Amino acid sequence: MKRILISLAIIVAVGAIVVGGTSAFFSDSETSAGNVFTAGSIDLKIDHLKASYNGEECVTGCQETGYNLIANGGFEEPDIPYGTWDIYPESDFYLTSWHVESGDGLEIQDHAAGDPHTGGQLAELDSNNSSVIYQVINTVPGGEYNFKFWYSPRPNVPAGDNTIGAIVQIVSDSTILLSDTIGADSAGSSETVWTLHEYNFIATEETTIIKFADAGAINNSYGGYLDDISVMALDCSDYEYEYGGTCTLWNAKDLGDGDTFFNFTDIKPGDYGINVISLHPQSNDAWACLSTFNEKDLDNTLAEPEVEMGDDLDIGELSPYLQVFAWWDNNANGAYDTGDTYIAPITNFDALGTLALADSNTGSALPGGQTKNLGLSWCAGFMATPVIDTPFVCDGSGMGNITQTDSYTTDILFYAEQQRNNDGFICLPPMPPIMPPMPPV
Numbered sequence: 366m367k368r369i370l371i372s373l374a375i376i377v378a379v380g381a382i383v384v385g386g387t388s389a390f391f392s393d394s395e396t397s398a399g400n401v402f403t404a405g406s407i408d409l410k411i412d413h414l415k416a417s418y419n420g421e422e423c424v425t426g427c428q429e430t431g432y433n434l435i436a437n438g439g440f441e442e443p444d445i446p447y448g449t450w451d452i453y454p455e456s457d458f459y460l461t462s463w464h465v466e467s468g469d470g471l472e473i474q475d476h477a478a479g480d481p482h483t484g485g486q487l488a489e490l491d492s493n494n495s496s497v498i499y500q501v502i503n504t505v506p507g508g509e510y511n512f513k514f515w516y517s518p519r520p521n522v523p524a525g526d527n528t529i530g531a532i533v534q535i536v537s538d539s540t541i542l543l544s545d546t547i548g549a550d551s552a553g554s555s556e557t558v559w560t561l562h563e564y565n566f567i568a569t570e571e572t573t574i575i576k577f578a579d580a581g582a583i584n585n586s587y588g589g590y591l592d593d594i595s596v597m598a599l600d601c602s603d604y605e606y607e608y609g610g611t612c613t614l615w616n617a618k619d620l621g622d623g624d625t626f627f628n629f630t631d632i633k634p635g636d637y638g639i640n641v642i643s644l645h646p647q648s649n650d651a652w653a654c655l656s657t658f659n660e661k662d663l664d665n666t667l668a669e670p671e672v673e674m675g676d677d678l679d680i681g682e683l684s685p686y687l688q689v690f691a692w693w694d695n696n697a698n699g700a701y702d703t704g705d706t707y708i709a710p711i712t713n714f715d716a717l718g719t720l721a722l723a724d725s726n727t728g729s730a731l732p733g734g735q736t737k738n739l740g741l742s743w744c745a746g747f748m749a750t751p752v753i754d755t756p757f758v759c760d761g762s763g764m765g766n767i768t769q770t771d772s773y774t775t776d777i778l779f780y781a782e783q784q785r786n787n788d789g790f791i792c793l794p795p796m797p798p799i800m801p802p803m804p805p806v
Contacts, residue, residue, distance in 0.1 A: 406647065406648050406649070407646065407648070407649055407651050407781050407782065408541065408544065408646070408647040408648065409644065409645070409646050409647070409653070409779060409780075409781040410543070410618055410619065410644075410645040410647065411618070411620055411624075411642060411643070411644060411645070411779055412614075412615055412617040412618065412642070412643045412645070413613065413614045413615050413624075413640070413641075413642055414614065414641045414642065414643050414697055414738065415614070415640065415641035415697065415699050416612045416638065416639065416640045416641070417638060417639045417699060418606045418608065418610060418612070418629065418636070418637075418638045419606075419607075419608055419636055419637060419638070421606055421607055421608075423604050423606075423612035423613075423614055424604050424614075425601075425604070425614040425615075427509070427511070427565075427599045427600065427601040427602075427615075428599065428600050428601075429511060429597040429598070429599060429600075430597070430598050430599065430600045431597065431598045433595045433596065433597060434502040434504075434510075434595075434596040434597070434598075435500060435502065435575060435594050435595055435596050436462035436500065437461060437463065438514075438593060438594035438595050439481075439483065439484045439486070439592060439593050439594075440471075440473050440481075440484075440486045440487055440488045440591070441484050441485065441486050442460065442461065442462070443460045443461070443473075444475075444485075444486075445473060445474075445475050445486065446475065447475050447476055447485070448475065448477060449474075449475055449477060450472055450473065450474040450478075450489075451472070451473055452469055452470040452471070452472045452492045452493065453465075453470045453471045453472075453473065454469060455470070457470070461473070462500065463498045463499070463500060464498065464499050464500065464501075465496060465497070465498055466497040466498065466499055466576070467496060467497045468490075468492060468493075468495050468496025468497060469492045469493040469494055469496060470492050470493075470496060471488060471490075471492065471496060471498050472488065472489040472490075472491075472492035472496075473486055473487070473488055474486060474487055474488075474489060474590075478519060478520055478521075479517065479519065479520045479556055479557035479590065480556065480557050481557075481590075481592050482515040482517070482557075482559045482592035483592065483593055484592075484593075487517075487557075487590050487591065487592045488590065488591045488592070489519065489588055489589070489590055489591075490529055490577060490578065490579035490588050490591065491579045491581055491584070491585065491586055491587055491588025491589075492586065493586055494584050494586065495578075495579040495580075495581065495584045496578075496579055497576065497577070497578040497579070498576070498577050498578075499575060499576035499577070500574070500575050501573070501574055501575075502572065502573055502574075502575060502596055503571065503572060504570065504571060504572060504573045505568060505571070505598070506568055506569055506570055506571060507567065507568070508567070508568050508598060508599075509565060509566070509567050509568075509598075509599040509615075510565065510567075510568060510573075510596055510597065510598055511563065511565055511595075511596070511597045511599050511616075512531075512533060512543070512563070512564045512565070512566060512575065512595075512596050513561060513562060513563040513564070513594075514531065514561075514562055514577075514591060514593060514594040514595070515559045515561055515562075515591070515592045515593045516529065516547050516559065516560055516562055516589060516590065516591060517557040517558050517559045517560070517589070517590040517592075518548055518551040518552060518553035518554075518557075518558065518589060518590070519557075519587055519588060519589060519590055520553040520554060520555055520556055520557060521553050521554075521555065522552070522553040522587045522588070523552050523553075524549070524550050524551055524552040525549060525550075525582035525583075526581040526582050526583050526585070526587055526588060527548040527549075527551045527552070527553060527581060527588060527589040528546060528547070528548045528549045528551075528579075528580040528581050528582070528588075528589060529546075529547050529548055529577060529578065529579060529580055529581075529588065529589040529591070530544065530545070530546050530547075530576075530577065530578040530579075530580045531543075531544070531545050531546075531547060531562065531564075531576075531577055532544050532574070532575075532576040532577070532578065533566050533573060533574070533575060533576075534573070534574040534576060535569055535570055535573065535574070536570055536572045536573065536574055537570060542566045542567075542568075542569070542573070542618075542619070543564055543566045543617070543618065544647050544648075545562070545564070545647070545734075546580060546648075546734055547562055548589045549580075549734070551589070559592070563616065564618070565599065565615050565616040565618055566618055567618060567619075567621060575594070575596060577591060577594075601613065603628075606629075608631060608633075608636070609629060609630045609631030610628055610629035610630055610631070611628045612628065613625075617643065617645045620779075626640050626642065626741075626777065627640075627743075632683070632745050633745065633761070634686075634745055634761025634762065634764035634765075634768075635744075635745065635746055635759055635760065635761030635762075635764075636744075636759070636761070637742070637743060637744045637745070637748075637757060637759040638742070638743050639699045639741070639742050639743075639757070640740070640741045640743075641694055641697050641699050641738055641739070641740055641741075642738070642739045642741065643697070643737065643738050644722070644731060644736070644737045644738075644739060644779065644781075645735075645736050646731045646732075646733050646734075646735075646781055647733065647734065648734060649733040649783055649784070649785065650730040650731065650732055650733045650783075650784040650785065651723075651730055651731050651733065651781040651782060651783060651784055652723050652724045652725070652730055652731070652782050652783075652784055652787070652792070653722040653723045653724075653730075653731050653737075653779065653780065653781045654719055654720065654721060654722060654724065654778075654779070654780045654781075654792035654793075655691075655717075655719070655720040655722055655739075655777065655778070655779055655780075656718065656719040656720070656777070656778045656780065656794060657714070657715075657717050657718065657775045657776065657777055657778075658775070658776050658778060658794075659774075659775065659776040660684070660715055660773070660774070660775045660776075661772075661774045661775075662680050662681035662682070662683060662684045662715065662771070662772075662773050663680070663681045663772045663773075664676065664678045664679065664680060664681045664682075664770070665681070665770045665771060665772055666678075666770045667770070668766075668769045668770050670766035670767075670769055671766060671767055671769050671770065673766070674765065674766050674767040675767075676767050681768075681771035681772060681773060682767045682768050683768045683771035683772065683773045684714060684715035684773045685713055685715070686713075686745060686746060686747075686763075686764045686765075686768055687713060687715070687743060687745060687773060688711050688712065688713055688714065688744045688746070688747060688748045689711070689712060689713075689714050689717060689741055689742065689743045689744075690707070690709075690710070690711045690741070690742045690743075690751055690757070691707070691708040691709050691720060691739065691740065691741055692705050692706060692707045692708055692739075692740045692742075692751070693705055693706045693708060693737065693738065693739065693740070694738045694739065694740030695738065696738075697738040699740065700754075701740065701742070701751045701752075701753060701754075701755075701757070702753060702754045703753060703754055705740070705753070707751070708721075708722060708739075710750075711748050711750065714743065714773065714775065715773070715775075718794060719793060719794045720792070721791070721792040722737075722739065722792075723737075724790050724791045724792045725788060725789050725790050725791055726791055730784035731781070742757045744757070744759035744760075744761075745759070745761055745764060746759055746760050746761030746762065746764045747759075747760045747761075747763060748760075780792075
């Protein structure tokens with residue numbers, strides 16, 4: 366019995382050697398190369414689309430000045446034969462004025478698969494493969510610029526494969542000043558269909574990058590068309606209302622110093638105004654909040670009627686008489702009409718605090734890459750409850766003399782945070798700034 370057990374052990378050992386030897390000759394390995402984890406982004410842009418004061422419409426005061434800062438924006442150089450196309454790599458920059466950051470190059474067509482917007486030629490970004498092109502232009506730090514171009518889906522190309530990206534970028538650290546995706550839902554018809562895309566941006570350096578990238582779903586040499594690109598410097602002046610105060614309108618951008626929605630210097634009881642402010646969350650769905658802070662209610666001076674009312678030059682009394690109503694103005698017409706939805710009931714401006722535009726309590730995030738139009742109606746006095754398809758009504762009869770010479774100022778913060786993996790987000794008041802520690806004495 367003992368010997369049988371030994372024999373079995375020997376057989377098992379020999380079998381193990383045979384199996385081990387076999388695996389050394391017959392083997393397989395699979396490699397997954399180039400795995401990518403790229404961080405997404407939440408980039409909120411704000412525009413001031415519309416404003417009025419006592420029924421008077423604000424008119425933008427920006428005028429284009431100088432010349433087009435983009436060279437060969439219509440892709441007319443080099444001239445190629447009618448009905449043909451050609452691809453120009455980075456080494457041909459001297460011919461096209463466009464750098465090629467990636468891909469085989471810039472494809473220029475002359476009526477090869479569709480008519481240009483103007484002139485004889487156009488550009489396609491998906492040449493042999495997806496390409497990225499750019500120019501570096503001279504800009505003035507703090508200067509405002511208008512950036513526009515014409516886009517068409519390539520004829521007979523399905524939706525998703527016509528997508529392009531337009532980017533304005535800082536040279537020194539690659540910070541994005543402006544980014545938009547165009548044509549994701551555009552299917553090409555039998556001929557080109559051109560649409561204008563226009564933006565304003567404020568330069569922060571002496572040079573700025575203007576970039577276009579193919580973002581189509583398939584890397585197959587078919588993509589969206591570009592034509593007539595321009596960047597023009599703007600000379601912007603505020604619009605002055607008849608009854609005092611100024612306003613400025615602007616396209617989607619990051620807000621900076623001087624970007625104010627309200628600037629009124631002679632408010633009277635019963636005055637009212639309307640603003641339409643558009644929110645543009647880039648790339649990803651986002652929660653969004655509006656907060657007022659740094660509020661100052663000042664008496665400034667004491668007019669005789671104020672003294673008679675018992676005013677003692679302590680704090681101002683204007684803010685309790687400034688009421689505001691917020692709603693989603695779906696058609697951006699500055700009216701509360703059919704299809705619009707209210708965000709919050711009427712409140713005093715100083716009591717607005719933090720307004721949940723879109724959080725887990727509202728139940729719906731702002732869609733990435735789309736625009737939501739926020740309507741704000743304000744009243745010096747008391748606002749009647751808004752009614753759909755009915756003009757706003759402002760009653761200033763109860764405002765009183767104690768508000769004379771007073772002023773109210775506030776900062777307005779728009780805040781966005783990613784929606785994905787953040788389902789419990791709620792809008793809270795902004796945190797105060799963190800002060801650096803005091804140096805040791």
